[in-house]
Amino acid sequence: MYKEKYFDELRKEFNDEDEIVTEIVNLEAILNLPKGTEYFVSDIHGEYDGLNHILKTGAGIISEKINLRFPDMDTNDKNELNFIIAYPKYALEKMQLKLQDDELITWYFTMISRLIEVMQYCASKYSRSKVRKSLPKKYAYIIEELLYVEGNPKNKQKYYEQIISKVIELNRAQDLIQSLARTIQKLVIDHIHIVGDVFDRGRKSNEVLELLENTHSLDFQWGNHDVLWLGGFAGSQACIATLFRIATRYGYIFDLERQYGINLRSLFTFADQHYDADPYFYPKTGNFTQKDLDLLSKVHQALIVIQFKLESQIIKRQPDFDMDDRLFLDQVQTGKVQINGKSYPLEHAAFQTVDPEHPDQLTGEEQSVIQSLSYSFRHSPKIKVHMNFVLKKGSMYLIYNNNLLYHGCVPLTEDGDFDSFKYQNKSYEGKDLLNFFEKHIRAAVNKRGSSENNDTDLMWYCWIGKKSPLFGRTAMTTFERYFISDKETHKEGDNPYFKLRDRLSTAYYILNKFGLDEHTSYIINGHTPVKAGKGESPIKGGGQIIVIDGGLSKAYQKATGIAGYTLINNSYGFQIVTHMPFKGIDDLYESKAQSTSLKRIIDRDLPRRNIADTTIGTELKGQIDDLKYLLETDESGD
Ligand SMILES: O=P(O)(O)OC[C@H]1O[C@](O)(COP(=O)(O)O)[C@@H](O)[C@@H]1O
Numbered sequence: 001m002y003k004e005k006y007f008d009e010l011r012k013e014f015n016d017e018d019e020i021v022t023e024i025v026n027l028e029a030i031l032n033l034p035k036g037t038e039y040f041v042s043d044i045h046g047e048y049d050g051l052n053h054i055l056k057t058g059a060g061i062i063s064e065k066i067n068l069r070f071p072d073m074d075t076n077d078k079n080e081l082n083f084i085i086a087y088p089k090y091a092l093e094k095m096q097l098k099l100q101d102d103e104l105i106t107w108y109f110t111m112i113s114r115l116i117e118v119m120q121y122c123a124s125k126y127s128r129s130k131v132r133k134s135l136p137k138k139y140a141y142i143i144e145e146l147l148y149v150e151g152n153p154k155n156k157q158k159y160y161e162q163i164i165s166k167v168i169e170l171n172r173a174q175d176l177i178q179s180l181a182r183t184i185q186k187l188v189i190d191h192i193h194i195v196g197d198v199f200d201r202g203r204k205s206n207e208v209l210e211l212l213e214n215t216h217s218l219d220f221q222w223g224n225h226d227v228l229w230l231g232g233f234a235g236s237q238a239c240i241a242t243l244f245r246i247a248t249r250y251g252y253i254f255d256l257e258r259q260y261g262i263n264l265r266s267l268f269t270f271a272d273q274h275y276d277a278d279p280y281f282y283p284k285t286g287n288f289t290q291k292d293l294d295l296l297s298k299v300h301q302a303l304i305v306i307q308f309k310l311e312s313q314i315i316k317r318q319p320d321f322d323m324d325d326r327l328f329l330d331q332v333q334t335g336k337v338q339i340n341g342k343s344y345p346l347e348h349a350a351f352q353t354v355d356p357e358h359p360d361q362l363t364g365e366e367q368s369v370i371q372s373l374s375y376s377f378r379h380s381p382k383i384k385v386h387m388n389f390v391l392k393k394g395s396m397y398l399i400y401n402n403n404l405l406y407h408g409c410v411p412l413t414e415d416g417d418f419d420s421f422k423y424q425n426k427s428y429e430g431k432d433l434l435n436f437f438e439k440h441i442r443a444a445v446n447k448r449g450s451s452e453n454n455d456t457d458l459m460w461y462c463w464i465g466k467k468s469p470l471f472g473r474t475a476m477t478t479f480e481r482y483f484i485s486d487k488e489t490h491k492e493g494d495n496p497y498f499k500l501r502d503r504l505s506t507a508y509y510i511l512n513k514f515g516l517d518e519h520t521s522y523i524i525n526g527h528t529p530v531k532a533g534k535g536e537s538p539i540k541g542g543g544q545i546i547v548i549d550g551g552l553s554k555a556y557q558k559a560t561g562i563a564g565y566t567l568i569n570n571s572y573g574f575q576i577v578t579h580m581p582f583k584g585i586d587d588l589y590e591s592k593a594q595s596t597s598l599k600r601i602i603d604r605d606l607p608r609r610n611i612a613d614t615t616i617g618t619e620l621k622g623q624i625d626d627l628k629y630l631l632e633t634d635e636s637g638d
């Protein structure tokens with residue numbers, strides 16, 4: 001019944017049989033084109049500038065295309081072309097200052113011709129209709145004429161030159177150069193996978209979200225930090241306290257106020273009244289006046305205490321979380337805490353709002369502070385748009401083109417079996433565990449309200465719990481890192497997954513259990529910075545697991561030694577991209593660096609993959625079958 005209705009609707013899209021036949025021919029032709037380029041990036045952590053640069057340069061793909069198209073071109077010219085494609089406006093302004101009018105005209109001519117050639121090269125694997133859709137409307141006709149000039153080469157050259165000269169004469173050269181550059185940027189990456197952790201630590205996650213929202217084709221595997229924000233949006237006060245604490249620690253709480261219209265007044269007034277400024281709690285980054293530094297130190301302490309109180313409440317009402325060993329507030333009055341039978345003195349402790357009788361209860365003022373923050377956050381129109389986007393595009397894991405993508409891990413036991421998480425007398429493991437959390441995350445956001453419930457508690461667990469696939473560590477030692485100087489206590493144990501993922505058998509086991517062919521599929525994993533400086537490789541699991549912590553987070557670049565790895569998958573296979581820290585456009589222009597990215601090819605010798613072998617290909621084949629069915633059952637009788 002439903003199917004018949006669908007076919008009736010489909011039939012209405014075509015005027016006659018010929019149109020259906022044409023569409024089938026088109027779709028079959030598309031199946032035989034090389035598959036589009038997928039790009040994988042994770043752990044962006046609010047670093048808009050770094051991400052924007054990567055996408056503008058097509059993660060190094062553009063410079064590779066230039067090398068292939070112009071093998072004999074001078075290196076400086078190649079660099080110039082690469083730079084113009086990434087930053088056309090900036091490059092044009094520089095050139096206008098540098099060149100005389102007549103030189104400028106020659107330069108425009110050369111650049112437009114070169115850009116068209118690069119574009120031809122990039123567009124060659126797409127259907128004309130797909131290329132047309134990517135062109136800016138106002139220049140679509142001209143660009144198509146230039147891209148597909150036909151006829152005898154001599155006339156062709158003349159026609160071609162004439163179009164470009166006319167564009168220059170009409171003062172449209174700059175505009176056309178910018179349009180060409182942007183179209184090339186769009187063409188080189190067909191689909192983006194965000195393998196988690198867009199939020200926290202960096203100050204521009206709102207700009208990152210806006211950039212992603214304007215990307216033509218994208219999916220998102222949630223990371224622990226993304227679920228922290230989704231949890232806050234769904235009504236978890238513990239998540240709210242934590243994300244604002246992190247914002248204070250990294251010095252961008254004022255940015256959140258400005259970007260999202262968050263009302264910080266009650267938090268600031270409360271913190272100023274109850275805490276003393278302690279330089280230990282100054283933000284790790286940012287330029288502030290002394291007055292602001294002192295204020296932020298107080299705010300930081302207030303949020304830490306509110307966070308721990310709210311977390312203790314969850315731990316007590318959710319015994320299945322098995323986190324009693326994280327209940328420190330019961331002990332703070334003694335000035336010491338016990339960890340694994342050892343006593344540690346507390347330093348920089350400021351627990352004056354903790355009632356010894358009821359250590360996890362918020363004071364009245366703390367309650368209104370967190371309610372006000374939570375209300376502001378949940379009702380910010382921009383937050384709503386961003387969170388709905390993250391929910392809609394995202395999931396706990398994704399199977400795409402026969403690869404398995406997830407941010408953290410699939411929790412394992414020491415023996416390499418799936419470890420289970422028990423909740424309300426039921427056990428979940430492996431794929432079921434990831435599905436279990438996804439169900440509760442969607443439920444929490446969909447029914448979002450002002451109060452906490454099991455779903456929001458489970459979201460908080462996803463952020464911090466030892467069996468959380470997004471976190472995958474034995475404990476988040478935030479308390480120890482703030483208040484205990486002995487670094488031994490700061491260590492966070494990894495789930496056995498992280499050791500076992502060095503083995504091929506682990507990759508095979510997980511891929512198999514997710515219904516994938518272990519020989520041809522890969523696991524793409526984010527979350528843990530790869531310490532390239534110390535020789536760690538992003539390729540694990542006997543070559544079947546690729547760890548691509550984008551490492552964009554500046555705070556972590558010291559540990560990794562680079563700005564991280566991202567990944568490309570084109571019709572020839574996977575290529576790993578190594579990124580150097582992005583120091584801004586001026587630096588790039590001055591240094592004339594070839595590109596900040598290098599590549600290492602993983603499997604060049606595989607046969608070229610066509611769209612027919614992809615997830616989209618499977619959808620297209622389904623469409624072709626439906627159209628064939630229409631032809632077979634055509635009611636018109638002709
Ligand atoms: O260095 P910071 O920003 O204080 O955060 C450290 C905390 O962040 C975490 O690394 C989680 O964040 P990631 O998912 O980015 O690793 C915790 O394991 C750790 O306790």
Ligand SMILES: [Mn+2]
Nearest residue numbers: 197223224527
């Ligand atoms: Mn993470």
